[in-house]
Amino acid sequence: MVVSAVKWAAGLALMSVVTLLPAFGATSSQTGTIHFYGQIVEAPCIISPEAGTIAVSCPQDKNMLTRRVSYTQALDSAAVFPERAAISMTWINPEKSLGIVQVDYR
Secondary structure, three states: OHHHHHHHHHHHHHHHHHHHHHHHHHHHHOOOOOOOOOOOOOOOOEEEEEOOEEEEEEEEOOEEEEEEEEHHHHHOOEEEEOOOEEEEEEEOOOOOOOEEEEEEEO
């Protein structure tokens, strides 16, 4: 009886070690440091919702250039400034009164 209890405890300990070791290995392999070298060379665009349109203002050649995109164009992923940014929009409620606008910079 004592031998079987010892075998059971040893088996339990072995299973615990085998089960927990990969978890500790995964945790340590997902750590690290990211170093960023460089600089941001252009300011971001300014997004302003208006009645039925979205105004997108981006700096170009020391000036702010503004283009307006309809909600329909934004729903189809419009390239507002093809060389710089595109926007897309998704409605998040059935009434289409709340939406998310995403800006993708190139």
